[in-house]
Amino acid sequence: MKMKIKKDDKVVVISGNDKKEGKVLKVFPKKMRVIVEGVNIRKRHTKRSQANPQGGIIEREMPIHVSNVMIIDKDGKATRIGSKIIMDEKTGKKKIARVSKKTGEML
Numbered sequence: 001m002k003m004k005i006k007k008d009d010k011v012v013v014i015s016g017n018d019k020k021e022g023k024v025l026k027v028f029p030k031k032m033r034v035i036v037e038g039v040n041i042r043k044r045h046t047k048r049s050q051a052n053p054q055g056g057i058i059e060r061e062m063p064i065h066v067s068n069v070m071i072i073d074k075d076g077k078a079t080r081i082g083s084k085i086i087m088d089e090k091t092g093k094k095k096i097a098r099v100s101k102k103t104g105e106m107l
Contacts, residue, residue, distance in 0.1 A: 074100075079100045079102040082098075
């Protein structure tokens with residue numbers, strides 16, 4: 001199954017403890033998971049190193065399943081994503097574009 005959500009998309013979390021909006025920071029297509037900014041924050045204990053001389057407890061975002069997020073359309077509401085085949089005028093080749101199911105606009 002192909003993932004319809006990409007990096008830098010604005011999404012809303014629709015299930016779980018953190019139901020809020022955020023930007024997608026990283027995508028893991030093989031695991032079907034995404035990291036959303038400010039969502040699913042966990043505390044991680046780290047050892048001392050040159051990069052982090054103090055060590056200690058760091059809070060960071062952890063991945064959530066892609067089925068728990070929906071993309072936000074231009075009108076600010078959550079929507080499902082479809083695909084549409086369009087012709088590229090410059091090259092004359094077919095391209096697949098992501099389309100909002102609610103409004104029909106390209107994302």
